[in-house]
Amino acid sequence: MPLPVSPYLLLCLTSLFWSLNLIIGKVLAGAVPPATLSFFRWLPAFLFFLLFYRGYLKDGLRLFKEHPMPVLVLGATGYSINSITVYEAVTYSTAINISFINAFNPVLIAITGFMMYRYPVSARQALGFLISLLGVTIIIFRGELTRLLALQINIGDLFMVISMTIWSVHTIVYKNRSHHFNRRTIFLLMMMTGLAVTLPCAVVEGYLSEWAWIGRIQPRHIWAMLALTIFPSVLAILFWNYALTKISANQAAMFQYLIPVYTTVISIMFLGEHLRLFHICGGVLILTGVLLVSIFR
Secondary structure (H helix, E strand, O other): OOOOOOOHHHHHHHHHHHHHHHHHHHHHHOOOHHHHHHHHHHHHHHHHHHHHHHHHHHHHHHHHHHHHHHHHHHHHHHHHHHHHHHHHHHHHOOOHHHHHHHOOOOHHHHHHHHHHHHOOOHHHHHHHHHHHHHHHHHHOOOOEEEHHHHHHOHHHHHHHHHHHHHHHHHHHHHHHHHHHOOOHHHHHHHHHHHHHHHHHHHHHHHHHOOHHHHHHHHHHHHHHHHHHHHHHOOOOOOOOHHHHHHOOHHHHHHHHHHHHHHHHHHHHHHOOOOOHHHHHHHHHHHHHHHHHHHOOO
């Protein structure tokens, strides 16, 4: 039975929930290590979807035996390493910075597609890439030429660029291979293999810190981790997938540009962060480049 809800409203909520991933990650930074946070974000989500998709698990295991490397790459890049690096990013940089850099993702996906599978890139798209890259550079170096000349990079911003690169690889590999798989089967399998990759990282992380994070956990941290599962993981995925059945992927993608808006407002209100001139200048350049890459082909 179809939901009596506008897909546009659901996409607005989806972008809000994805912005909460950065906000909550920032709140938990210093209390829960990145790999551990990623593991406990995706484990309850996997168990939730397993309740509804458990009939696809047997087929998923067969699929993994037949195509172990593509499945492992999809799980690691989509539900493990990219998530860990996002939480590393918000540990060292502001949520506002990270959200604006994240807006560069559509451009990076286009370039990754060209590099991996020679997907065509027009001259206008190449120009869009350069303009967006300039915007990202302005944000990373805080709009200061002296930082650029001295290559003073915030490691959190660098982690976010790494995370976007990993996600771009995931997106392109998925686009290239997904037609071989049942959508629900590969979705469940990607989450499962992602957790398998994340678990040893979390164990090593805990061992090296002598599991100090356990002593820092308070009830508010548990509620925050639960919110990571409910909003950016379960509800965002459900809303996004439903919306894609009603409107085109290109239309849906436009709503992701609300993420920096939501993140900025929430960060100013609750985290005490500030919107700077370099955010605005860099954001305008990134959005201009994204429009050239995604729309005007």
